[in-house]
Amino acid sequence: xxxxxxxxxxxxxxxxxxxxxxxxxxxxxxxxxxxxxxxxxxxxxxxxxxxxxxxxxxxxxxxxxxxxxxxxxxxxxxxxxxxxxxxxxxxxxxxxxxxxxxxxxxxxxxxxxxxxxxxxxxxxxxxxxxxxxxxxxxxxxxxxxxxxxxxxxxxxxxxxxxxxxxxxxxxxxxxxxxxxxxxxxxxxxxxxxxxxxxxxxxxxxxxxxxxxxxxxxxxxxxxxxxxxxxxxxxxxx
Amino acid sequence: xxxxxxxxxxxxxxxxxxxxxxxxxxxxxxxxxxxxxxxxxxxxxxxxxxxxxxxxxxxxxxxxxxxxxxxxxxxxxxxxxxxxxxxxxxxxxxxxxxxxxxxxxxxxxxxxxxxxxxxxxxxxxxxxxxxxxxxxxxxxxxxxxxxxxxxxxxxxxxxxxxxxxxxxxxxxxxxxxxxxxxxxxxxxxxxxxxxxxxxxxxxxxxxxxxxxxxxxxxxxxxxxxxxxxxxxxxxxxxxxxxxxxxxxxxxxxxxxxxxxxxxxxxxxxxxxxxxxxxxxxxxxxxxxxxxxxxxxxxxxxxxxxxxxxxxxxxxxxxxxxxxxxxxxxxxxxxxxxxxxxxxxxxxxxxxxxxxxxxxxxxxxxxxxxxxxxxxxxxxxxxxxxxxxxxxxxxxxxxx
Numbered sequence: 001x002x003x004x005x006x007x008x009x010x011x012x013x014x015x016x017x018x019x020x021x022x023x024x025x026x027x028x029x030x031x032x033x034x035x036x037x038x039x040x041x042x043x044x045x046x047x048x049x050x051x052x053x054x055x056x057x058x059x060x061x062x063x064x065x066x067x068x069x070x071x072x073x074x075x076x077x078x079x080x081x082x083x084x085x086x087x088x089x090x091x092x093x094x095x096x097x098x099x100x101x102x103x104x105x106x107x108x109x110x111x112x113x114x115x116x117x118x119x120x121x122x123x124x125x126x127x128x129x130x131x132x133x134x135x136x137x138x139x140x141x142x143x144x145x146x147x148x149x150x151x152x153x154x155x156x157x158x159x160x161x162x163x164x165x166x167x168x169x170x171x172x173x174x175x176x177x178x179x180x181x182x183x184x185x186x187x188x189x190x191x192x193x194x195x196x197x198x199x200x201x202x203x204x205x206x207x208x209x210x211x212x213x214x215x216x217x218x219x220x221x222x223x224x225x226x227x228x229x230x231x232x233x234x235x236x237x
Numbered sequence: 238x239x240x241x242x243x244x245x246x247x248x249x250x251x252x253x254x255x256x257x258x259x260x261x262x263x264x265x266x267x268x269x270x271x272x273x274x275x276x277x278x279x280x281x282x283x284x285x286x287x288x289x290x291x292x293x294x295x296x297x298x299x300x301x302x303x304x305x306x307x308x309x310x311x312x313x314x315x316x317x318x319x320x321x322x323x324x325x326x327x328x329x330x331x332x333x334x335x336x337x338x339x340x341x342x343x344x345x346x347x348x349x350x351x352x353x354x355x356x357x358x359x360x361x362x363x364x365x366x367x368x369x370x371x372x373x374x375x376x377x378x379x380x381x382x383x384x385x386x387x388x389x390x391x392x393x394x395x396x397x398x399x400x401x402x403x404x405x406x407x408x409x410x411x412x413x414x415x416x417x418x419x420x421x422x423x424x425x426x427x428x429x430x431x432x433x434x435x436x437x438x439x440x441x442x443x444x445x446x447x448x449x450x451x452x453x454x455x456x457x458x459x460x461x462x463x464x465x466x467x468x469x470x471x472x473x474x475x476x477x478x479x480x481x482x483x484x485x486x487x488x489x490x491x492x493x494x495x496x497x498x499x500x501x502x503x504x505x506x507x508x509x510x511x512x513x514x515x516x517x518x519x520x521x522x523x524x525x526x527x528x529x530x531x532x533x534x535x536x537x538x539x540x541x542x543x544x545x546x547x548x549x550x551x552x553x554x555x556x557x558x559x560x561x562x563x564x565x566x567x568x569x570x571x572x573x574x575x576x577x578x579x580x581x582x583x584x585x586x587x588x589x590x591x592x593x594x595x596x597x598x599x600x601x602x603x604x605x606x607x608x609x610x611x612x613x614x615x616x617x618x619x620x621x622x623x624x625x626x627x628x629x630x631x632x633x634x635x636x
Contacts, residue, residue: 012634048454050633072456078633082447086255095248098241099455099462107244143451 001027001061003047003151003181008056010042010205017042019205020056029177031192032185034202035228040185041079043202044155047183048076060151072101075149079156079185081140085129089120089139092128093146100147107146114142117172133160141169145176152182158191170195189221201227240461249469252442253435262434263480266427270481273423274416274488277304308412308493310344315410315496321367323348323408328363348408354507371404374507381508381591386568394602395510395593402501402512411497413489414515415505417482418587421522424481425585426558428530431477433554436470436537437547440628444545450633463628467538467621474534478526502590509590511604518590521606528613529581535620542627558582575605584609 005023009016018039034040045051047058049065058065060073084092090111097107115121118138123131128139137160144152154173158166173182174195186192192199193213201209201224208227213220253259280300285293298306317323327345352362355374365373378399382392443449452458498516502509511518533554540550561580568574575594583589584605595602603611 045450045633048450050450050453052632068456068459071454071458074454076451076454078447078450080447082443082449082451084252084255084446084448087251091248091251094244096451096455098244098248099452099457101241101456104241104244147456 001150001181003060005047005058006056008043008046008053008058010039010046010051010054016205018046018053021205021207022056023200023207023210025181025183025198027177027179027181028198029173029182029184029192029196030198030200031196032183032200032202033187033189033192033224034185035187038202039205040202041155042205044076044153044183044185045078048074048153072147073150075144075147075152077140077144077154077157079159081136083128083136083139085127087128088125089115089128089131090124092139093143096143097146102147110146111142114145117145118142134162134165137161138165141172150180152176152180154182154184156186157184158186158188166191189224193220203228240457242461242465245457245461245465246469249465253439253469253473256435256438259435262431266431266477266481267484269427270424270484271488273420274485274492277301304492306343307346311347311410311412313344314347314408317408318405319348319351319367319370319408320405324352324365324367324370327352351408351504351507367405375399378508378510382510382593384568385592385594386571387593391593391595391602394595398512399510402503406501406504408504409497409500411500411505411515412493413486413495414497414500414519416489416493417485417519418505418515418522420485421519421526422582422586424478424485425526425529425581427481428474428477428526429533429554429558429581432474432530432533432537433551435477436473436534437541437550437554439466439470439538440542440624441545441547441550445547449631453631453633459629463625467535467624470534470538471531471617474530474532475527478523478530482523482526506587506590510593511590513590518587522585522587525581525606525609525613526585528610528617529585532613532617532620533581535617535624539620539624539627542624542631575608579605579609579612581609581613 003023003025005021007020007022008018009020010018021043032040032043042051046053047065049058049071060070063070063073084095087095093111093114094107097111098104102110112121112124115124118141120135120138120142123135128136131139137157141154141157144154152173157173158169161169170191173184176182177195177197184192184196197212199209199211199213199220200207277300280303282298282300282303284296284298286296327348330344349362352365352370355370355377356362356365361369375396378395379392382395387395438445443452452462499514500516502511502513502515502518505515506518513521537550537554540553541547544550544553561577561582564577566574566577571594575596578584578589578592589605592605595604596608597603
């Protein structure tokens with residue numbers, strides 16, 4: 001189980017968003033930290049095959065990022081999670097399951113399971129537009145897990161979740177990462193320091209740190225702040 | 238792992254029907270179609286009648302009463318040959334009406350309309366005989382052909398076709414078929430408006446709701462979703478056509494009956510060189526309307542993906558419709574003019590049956606309707622292909 005990105009780059013109108021990033025990720029939860037505009041979302045979109053890199057390659061155990069097989073083992077929660085406002089929660093999950101190629105019966109069973117996992121079983125019949133921000137985010141997490149993906153990519157997954165939900169989410173992800181690859185992007189250090197064994201830090205489109213966090217007892221948040229400069233944010237990418 | 242085509246189609250339909258603008262547009266078009274067919278009910282007619290003592294009286298009747306009277310009169314004429322005997326009967330009964338526009342014997346209204354269409358001058362109605370009528374009628378068709386710059390071969394071809402129609406022609410009651418034929422253009426415009434409003438968001442809404450990033454990274458989210466969306470879009474165009482024609486047929490058949498399929502088209506479109514029946518003409522228009530609906534749907538879906546905004550799609554489609562309605566290419570530029578007039582809003586007009594221009598293809602001469610039957614599916618396929626290219630290359634950027 002090896003997910004590889006080899007020197008991938010992306011530029012927008014002359015500005016480098018991702019600069020020759022190489023990664024090799026195995027099973028486990030990998031936390032991607034970086035300030036706003038560091039290139040995290042661009043990197044994740046390329047890893048999910050919805051944004052073509054200007055250079056480099058991405059593959060999982062030999063499967064190319066543009067192949068249908070690659071997409072069938074992928075689960076993705078985008079940062080700005082889009083939904084169909086007039087669909088009910090259940091309909092939304094069943095539609096996503098059909099897109100992921102789940103057979104009808106399995107889709108219904110899996111949708112029910114996940115609605116329970118994300119505590120939305122009582123809101124399954126309500127239209128998504130009536131959901132709160134946190135409920136929508138949980139629905140987004142549920143859709144990402146529908147096909148039991150071997151690669152799970154979560155872009156700012158805890159946005160809108162209350163503290164209790166965040167703890168439950170961390171536990172869920174930690175459990176899922178035991179058998180699969182999870183890449184979790186955030187700029188909130190506490191989201192990854194408890195659940196991610198591997199930390200990636202990104203600045204100005206480059207990975208500036210990758211490895212298990214065990215830096216002589218130093219606090220991850222302090223290290224992070226030292227790297228990025230307190231309060232400093234990069235231009236949006 | 239499967240493609241789930243039927244499930245995906247179900248959800249695409251659901252997305253479409255959950256939009257309020259789709260329901261509103263369908264309701265408005267259905268209402269328009271009903272009004273188009275029943276608007277006569279709201280009218281009242283006043284006719285000045287000279288009584289036996291020479292005084293004038295105004296006779297009032299409702300639109301419904303007049304429709305019933307016209308229908309009954311036309312049915313009475315069904316099967317009558319349009320010959321000298323019928324012309325003289327018409328003169329005897331309708332003398333006052335023709336000369337003074339007063340009096341109200343509408344028994345021969347249908348024959349009167351036909352003659353006035355050929356002769357234009359009401360005075361001729363009092364003097365001309367059947368031989369004059371058919372000679373002038375042929376001249377009318379010939380002159381119309383000249384206005385289309387028909388070649389000598391085309392003129393000879395259409396004259397040969399016209400000779401197949403035995404004179405004197407026989408009047409047939411065909412109110413339903415004539416009414417449906419009259420409505421092909423408004424029906425075509427309504428279908429286009431429906432498609433522009435309802436399908437403009439087919440792909441654009443995915444970008445607007447930011448669901449494109451979910452679709453594009455899922456197993457069935459590329460090829461399968463594209464084909465499903467296109468299929469639903471094209472099927473929607475077919476359903477819109479069936480809806481507007483369904484309303485037209487239902488109301489016309491209920492009011493006038495279904496008889497008269499075999500009535501000559503020439504009795505309705507006087508300058509038409511085609512030796513078709515009015516029923517056949519309606520079927521041709523209906524078939525072409527279905528093909529046009531498919532083409533417009535494919536165009537709407539392509540534009541929806543290309544422009545990414547439903548307002549822009551509606552603007553382009555309505556703009557195109559207005560352009561093809563009002564912009565005319567002079568017929569002297571024959572090829573260009575023929576091509577331009579292949580646009581659905583031009584072809585779906587009953588007066589298109591006056592156009593005798595043909596296109597030579599592999600030794601055969603194709604009329605504008607035959608050309609449209611080939612060109613519309615080909616252009617539909619082109620838009621489907623262009624849309625697929627665009628969709629598969631789409632990227633999620635910005636935001």
